[in-house]
Amino acid sequence: MQFINQMKLKFLSIPANVAFARVTVAAFASQLDYTLSDLEEIKVAVSEAVGNSIVHGYDQAPDYYIEIFATLTADTLEIRIKDDGKGIENVEKALQPAFSTDAERLGLGFVFMHSFMDSLKVESQPGNGTLVIMSKRVGASIAQISTEQ
Amino acid sequence: MHLDFELKDNTLIVRLSGDMDLGKADYLRNSLEAVLDQQQVNNLIFNLAQVTFLDSSILGVLLGRYKRISKKGGKVCIVEPQPQVRRILEMSGLFQVMEEFPGEDIALKNIG
Numbered sequence: 039m040q041f042i043n044q045m046k047l048k049f050l051s052i053p054a055n056v057a058f059a060r061v062t063v064a065a066f067a068s069q070l071d072y073t074l075s076d077l078e079e080i081k082v083a084v085s086e087a088v089g090n091s092i093v094h095g096y097d098q099a100p101d102y103y104i105e106i107f108a109t110l111t112a113d114t115l116e117i118r119i120k121d122d123g124k125g126i127e128n129v130e131k132a133l134q135p136a137f138s139t140d141a142e143r144l145g146l147g148f149v150f151m152h153s154f155m156d157s158l159k160v161e162s163q164p165g166n167g168t169l170v171i172m173s174k175r176v177g178a179s180i181a182q183i184s185t186e187q
Numbered sequence: 188m189h190l191d192f193e194l195k196d197n198t199l200i201v202r203l204s205g206d207m208d209l210g211k212a213d214y215l216r217n218s219l220e221a222v223l224d225q226q227q228v229n230n231l232i233f234n235l236a237q238v239t240f241l242d243s244s245i246l247g248v249l250l251g252r253y254k255r256i257s258k259k260g261g262k263v264c265i266v267e268p269q270p271q272v273r274r275i276l277e278m279s280g281l282f283q284v285m286e287e288f289p290g291e292d293i294a295l296k297n298i299g
């Protein structure tokens with residue numbers, strides 16, 4: 039698929055950058071014809087992934103980097119969010135609703151990413167960081183009108 | 188973020204505003220714990236009318252306070268979340284333990 043725009047962000051693993059990341063990605067995404075509700079959903083997904091990198095990947099250490107690569111094609115946004123943190127022991131388990139390695143947390147981050155984006159893929163290995171790849175189509179929630187006769 | 192507390196008949200009203208995410212979670216948790224340590228609080232009302240964004244780390248803070256309050260038989264409720272915030276709360280299942288009300292007055296009446 040031919041891309042029409044790309045961007046790359048790299049920022050420190052501090053909590054204040056969660057807002058920076060989601061607002062930046064949403065501004066980039068708004069070059070396509072997303073609804074406001076779509077953009078809200080993209081914001082939640084980005085916040086959850088970046089928050090996970092900070093909280094889990096880097097255990098709140100503020101001096102590491104998180105990278106985001108985003109690509110726009112004619113009708114899709116693809117976001118890659120990458121940390122070089124501790125990685126995930128069992129990705130399948132981590133993706134299950136309400137699974138968390140932290141008692142104060144609800145384990146909903148991946149649930150929101152999965153619900154609000156059209157695709158979600160997590161690549162991770164213990165000690166080797168985590169890469170979250172998500173995509174969302176424009177108008178995916180609108181039913182296709184059949185022109186069959 | 189602006190955080191506002193008001194204590195009415197042992198019910199603590201917490202008014203939150205703006206974008207609430209991981210960047211605000213520690214501050215919110217610490218502020219709430221400080222008030223709960225110092226005051227006699229039986230019930231909690233979270234007024235979310237001015238909240239424009241909410242993520243899972245804030246849900247964790249809300250549920251953590253629910254656990255503390257409900258242990259002593261108290262109630263926690265949510266007042267006037269905006270649609271996008273409401274959707275997150277709904278998906279999280281938090282409404283199963285925190286009742287939602289369309290205003291602080293109604294929430295206070297129902298709690299008392």
Ligand SMILES: Nc1ncnc2c1ncn2[C@@H]1O[C@H](COP(=O)(O)OP(=O)(O)OP(=O)(O)O)[C@@H](O)[C@H]1O
Nearest residue numbers: 090094095132138139143144145146147148168243
């Ligand atoms: N970038 C990451 N690096 C290391 N571990 C991660 C990363 N992202 C997620 N995890 C692991 O996956 C689990 C599930 O993540 P998820 O976001 O669904 O829930 P949570 O972060 O624990 O809770 P919540 O998102 O509700 O605050 C985490 O508890 C953590 O163990």
Ligand SMILES: [Mg+2]
Nearest residue numbers: 086090147243
């Ligand atoms: Mg999370």
